[in-house]
Amino acid sequence: MEQSYIRIIFWIALFLLFYSYVGYGLLLYTVVRLKKWMQSNKARKTLLFKPLPEVTLIIPAYNERSCIAQKLRNSLQLNYPPHKLQLMFVTEGSTDGTTEFLSEYSQIQVIAGTVRKGKIEAINQAMKLVTTPIVVFTDANTLLNRDAILTLVQHYNDPNVGAVSGEKRIATTQLAEAAGAGEGLYWKYESLLKKLDAELNTIVGAAGELFSIRTGLYEPVEKDTLLDDFIISMRIAEKGYKVVYEPEAYAIETPSFSIAEEMKRKVRICTGGFQSIVRLKHLLNPFKYGLLSFQYLSHRVFRWTVAPLCIPLLFITNLLLAPSSKLFEAVFILQCLFYLLAIIGYMLEKNKLRIQALFVPFYFSFMHYTVFLGFVKYITTTQTGIWEKVKRT
Numbered sequence: 001m002e003q004s005y006i007r008i009i010f011w012i013a014l015f016l017l018f019y020s021y022v023g024y025g026l027l028l029y030t031v032v033r034l035k036k037w038m039q040s041n042k043a044r045k046t047l048l049f050k051p052l053p054e055v056t057l058i059i060p061a062y063n064e065r066s067c068i069a070q071k072l073r074n075s076l077q078l079n080y081p082p083h084k085l086q087l088m089f090v091t092e093g094s095t096d097g098t099t100e101f102l103s104e105y106s107q108i109q110v111i112a113g114t115v116r117k118g119k120i121e122a123i124n125q126a127m128k129l130v131t132t133p134i135v136v137f138t139d140a141n142t143l144l145n146r147d148a149i150l151t152l153v154q155h156y157n158d159p160n161v162g163a164v165s166g167e168k169r170i171a172t173t174q175l176a177e178a179a180g181a182g183e184g185l186y187w188k189y190e191s192l193l194k195k196l197d198a199e200l201n202t203i204v205g206a207a208g209e210l211f212s213i214r215t216g217l218y219e220p221v222e223k224d225t226l227l228d229d230f231i232i233s234m235r236i237a238e239k240g241y242k243v244v245y246e247p248e249a250y251a252i253e254t255p256s257f258s259i260a261e262e263m264k265r266k267v268r269i270c271t272g273g274f275q276s277i278v279r280l281k282h283l284l285n286p287f288k289y290g291l292l293s294f295q296y297l298s299h300r301v302f303r304w305t306v307a308p309l310c311i312p313l314l315f316i317t318n319l320l321l322a323p324s325s326k327l328f329e330a331v332f333i334l335q336c337l338f339y340l341l342a343i344i345g346y347m348l349e350k351n352k353l354r355i356q357a358l359f360v361p362f363y364f365s366f367m368h369y370t371v372f373l374g375f376v377k378y379i380t381t382t383q384t385g386i387w388e389k390v391k392r393t
Helices: 003-038 065-076 098-102 119-127 148-157 178-200 228-237 259-279 291-324 326-350 356-380
Strands: 055-060 085-090 109-111 134-138 161-170 210-214 242-253
Touching: 003 178, 003 291, 055 065, 055 119, 055 148, 065 085, 065 098, 085 119, 109 119, 119 228, 134 148, 148 161, 148 210, 148 242, 161 178, 161 228, 178 242, 178 291, 178 356, 210 228, 210 242, 228 242, 228 259, 259 291, 259 326, 259 356, 291 326, 291 356, 326 356
Parallel strands: 055 085, 055 134, 085 109, 161 242
Antiparallel strands: 134 210, 161 210
């Protein structure tokens, strides 16, 4: 291949990788600031306070006996009128005593069964029994801040809002695994992008740990769906409703117990990403969906497909171009140094020696490695909504 073509491929790969992780965020920030400046002289719309709506909190809980007592206590202590909050636990297939424990509490509703059908089937079943106008989904292994539901529902005073996502926060410590600490950094950046996405138009994908929807907008989701939170919220957005981001409502989750456990989780998410792209391919039509298509392509599709491909492409083309100039040589050395730090971070982590400065290169490399594993799994296996649970710290 002629060197001129190699240079073109190198610069395109570099641009797309930069855009996927930095450029889109910078563009979002600039456009949002411009939007605020243009609206600065306009009277801001204030929402009139309405009586609080009735809410159902749905909590899928398969074999969660180790944390279910804490989750129940957390749910009962939420700052929301008890007569307007229905707690619904779905424990189908649990064999560790989760159902028996919850059945002792008369103030909650428990949907039980002997067959495990997976999280999305549990949600589909639960939604048939919901009678409240708003439903909130949360995971059994997360804890919500006291005002979470109160904060979420305020947005529904706006009839254009179809769903509201809370924020996922990772509880990490100095002793956290490298993958877990890296996940925490990643979600801080994701939270910033979600905030900018929401200010521009709508977020593209809710956090499954805590999100809410108008009950009437729910449509049953395919039983083999892996990213149910993403599919549910995007199908609401495609109807023209806004999916709002509310960082003051948050769910705290501990990181994965080990790198192996985090890899298992990330591979499933990446597999679900490819599944979602196929099922939501119609959203890539900007003539029909406008700004939503741009956000979906930039924030999700590029991140799940284009960026991972650009990484090896960038390395190979840079290797071929390194002898041709000092610039390409310097960039190649920097790439090698970055991946060397990632490898050192992995080796130290395996020996329980943790250096936070190595979290970023390690997690960046680790995350993209799982994308390739996820793609292979998507094209070689039959997907199911039932998966092996990840052990948490």
